Amino acid sequence: MSGGFDAELHEQLAEARRLRVRAREAGDEEQAQAYAGRITQLLRIAAHHGVVLDRAADEEEQD
Numbered sequence: 001m002s003g004g005f006d007a008e009l010h011e012q013l014a015e016a017r018r019l020r021v022r023a024r025e026a027g028d029e030e031q032a033q034a035y036a037g038r039i040t041q042l043l044r045i046a047a048h049h050g051v052v053l054d055r056a057a058d059e060e061e062q063d
Helices: 003-025 029-048
Strands: none
16 A cells, blocks of 8 residues: 555544544543544554554454
């Protein structure tokens, strides 16, 4: 994959994580769950394309 693709995934993941934190801080668990789903989606896309991204303990894929 191109460096641009990798960088875009990293950027989108960082943004989704920031927004999830904000939602949790605001007490909006529904929105926090939506961002958690986005994070999972981005991690799966990265794995599919061989892009290595760090995962937090609460971001482990569930089968």
